[in-house]
Amino acid sequence: MRLFGEDILPLAAEHVVLAVVPVLIGLVISLVLGWWAWRVPAVRRVLVPLTGVLYTIPSLALFVVMPLILGTRILDPLNVAAALVLYAVALLVRTVVDGLDEVPDDVMTAAVAMGYRPGGLLVGVQLPLAVPVLIGGLRVATVSSFSLVAVGAIIGQGALGALFTQGFERFYTAQIVFGLVSIVVLALIFDALWVLVGRLLAPWTRAARGPGRSAAEDDATVGARV
Numbered sequence: 001m002r003l004f005g006e007d008i009l010p011l012a013a014e015h016v017v018l019a020v021v022p023v024l025i026g027l028v029i030s031l032v033l034g035w036w037a038w039r040v041p042a043v044r045r046v047l048v049p050l051t052g053v054l055y056t057i058p059s060l061a062l063f064v065v066m067p068l069i070l071g072t073r074i075l076d077p078l079n080v081a082a083a084l085v086l087y088a089v090a091l092l093v094r095t096v097v098d099g100l101d102e103v104p105d106d107v108m109t110a111a112v113a114m115g116y117r118p119g120g121l122l123v124g125v126q127l128p129l130a131v132p133v134l135i136g137g138l139r140v141a142t143v144s145s146f147s148l149v150a151v152g153a154i155i156g157q158g159a160l161g162a163l164f165t166q167g168f169e170r171f172y173t174a175q176i177v178f179g180l181v182s183i184v185v186l187a188l189i190f191d192a193l194w195v196l197v198g199r200l201l202a203p204w205t206r207a208a209r210g211p212g213r214s215a216a217e218d219d220a221t222v223g224a225r226v
Helices: 006-041 041-054 057-070 078-101 107-113 118-155 159-170 173-201 204-209
Strands: none
Touching: 006 041, 006 078, 006 118, 006 159, 006 173, 041 078, 057 078, 057 118, 078 118, 107 118, 118 159, 118 173, 159 173
């Protein structure tokens, strides 16, 4: 499909890759760092606030600085991907720690008494019970990532964000609006996918909701950062 002189589907596919892959990489890193922070109070006191501060760095500044850190070209998509991994880690480390905090002490005690070691305890007990909290963090990180990818258009790596810059150059409002709506739709699709994953991995949350509450009432509030 070609609109405004651009092949929209390749741009959309690129946008999805640039937005989702860094979040998944960030999740893996955050699971390690978050578990470490949860186990070691001294690390927690430093790491959790530090990752929070990291998220306050303006995205455009980070995109521009990345080539200096990585030794890449200014137009290399790796710059955007690496910056988005950092933002995902900044959001998800606290989420992992909070999720592990939510696991009841009596469940932990029972698991240890059954012979679970730290690694098995994390994978077999803590992470499954922390799924609702983790999914909430992943939803926020993913929606945020979709919006931040568009900022990369300023350095030539924004996928659908390129519709913004071209629209501004041409004073073509329709192109800007189309790019905005496309990004919002993609973000909502992946937000809904995370909700589905959460319900599949933690079906007990639906039973705990009760007959008088809807899924929408229990869904986490998701914010997007531009």
